[in-house]
Amino acid sequence: MTARAPGEPVVVDELVTETAHRLFNELCTHEAVQAAEDNGAAPEIWDAFCETGFDLIAIDEDAGGSGGTLADAAEVLRMVGYHAAPIPAAENGILGGWLLASAGLDRPDGLVTVIPPRAADGGWSGGGACSVDVAGDGSATVTGEALRVPWARSAEVIVCVCECDGQPVVVALPAAHCEITPLPNMAGEPRDTVRLNGAAGRAAPAPDGVDADSLAQRGALSRVALMAGAIEKMCQLTVTYTNDRVQFGRPVARFQAVQQHLVWAAQDAALVRMAAECAAREATRGGADFEIAAAKLIANQAAARATKACHQAHGAMGMTQEYPLHHYSRRLWSWRKEYGSDAHWSAVLGNMAVGAGADGLYHLITDGSAALA
Incomplete structure (x- = not known):
């Protein structure tokens, strides 16, 4: 992650948000999202996304990217989640593209995806631990199996981080050299099995700074940003529906029991967005171990609460294919399992607290990753 001077402000360009919102608002219709679930891809949405340069945001222009900060990229991902855009925005840019640029490997014209690292503690679903042999000319041979690889079936190149002689190496594999078995996640997005x-x-x-752990952190940040947008939109749908739906002569939003659901959902939407922005801001400055761990745990827990509240407020309507609520709730339940479960990030935060000791706990909470430096 690109370090910035201590105290240097990180400001997200508002034009980024506005452009992404207009783009997705036009293209991510209910029909388009439904069709992508059936087809496993949405090429027209992806092509339009690439035309804006958003697919390579936060990658230096010298490396063929679009420039911008990691905070800008997180804001784009928030809009992807807000509109349930069925595209590999995280994998192509801030994950796979970042790995290629960091290692100085050529980037293809087509889609890039990444094999998530496999958690030693089983802390998240999928991923792979592959073995690699690297020759002196940089050619590599990789063996292994990876589960739940996002968008592998559509990729031109699959990127992974492997250990070679005790050191991390970045490996770029043409997807045509891999055996790919298409599988969807709960939301109908590709999470394929890749055999090498x-x-x-x-x-x-x-x-330095690029290895399986940093990839896992960056992946967790991407999921937090996506989840922040999805929870926000799910909350807005619920407010609109409960104000429009009339029972016993008044909108159901006026009933106290329903208002409680709305408050819970709104609280979670605000909480996750704040956590995502804080983590992205600190990651742009440099280290953000504490902020990302806390943000992913917050997002995971909020996704469960907000989904329950919004579906209960909608009643049976929220369970129908014709209504868009499920586009968000099913994505949330899928993303919360990726790059770190509640148990995984709880353990990470607990270890940080123990490592800080009694005298350092307050500073860890108030200063975050700065206290770990």
Whole structure:
């Protein structure tokens, strides 16, 4: 992650938000999202997304990217989640694209995806631990199996981080060299099985700060940003529906029991957005171990509460395919399982607290990752 001077402000360009919102508002119709679930892709939405340069945001222009900060990229991902855009925005840019640019590997014209690292503690679903042999000319042969790889079936190149002689290396594999079994997640988005039976590719040493742990953190941040947008939109749908729906002569939003659901959902939407913005801001400055861990745990827990509240407020309407609520709730339940479960990030935060000790706990909470430096 690109370090900035201490105290240097990180401001998200409002034009980024406005442009992404207009783009998705036009293209991500209910019919388009439904069709993508059936087809496993939405090429017209993805092509329009790439035309704006958002697919390579937060990658330096010198490396062929669009520039901008990680906070800008997180804001774009928030809009992806807000509109349930069925595209690999996180994998192509701030994950796979970041790995390629960091290691100095060539980027293809087509889609890039990334194999998530497998958690040693089983802390999240999917991922892979692959073995690699690297020759002196940078050619690599990879063996292993990876589960739940996002959008693998649509990718031109699949990127992973492997260990070679005790050091992390970034490996780029043509998807055509891999055996890919299409599988969807709960939301109908591709989470495919990738088998690497001696797949040939290119490899380069990973620079300092780029390894499986940093990829897991960056992946967790991407999911927090996506979830922040989805919870916000799910909350707005619920407010609109309960104000329009009339029972016993008045909108159901006026009933106290329903108002309680609305308050819970609104609280969670605000909480996750704040956590996402804080984590992205600190990650743009430099280290954000504490902020990302806390944000992913907050988002995971909020997704469960907000989904329950919004579906209860909608009643049977929220369960129908014709109504868009499920586009958000099913994505939330899928994303909360990726790059760290509640138990995983709770353990990470607990270890940080124990490591800080009694005298450092207050500073850890108030200063965040700055207290870990």
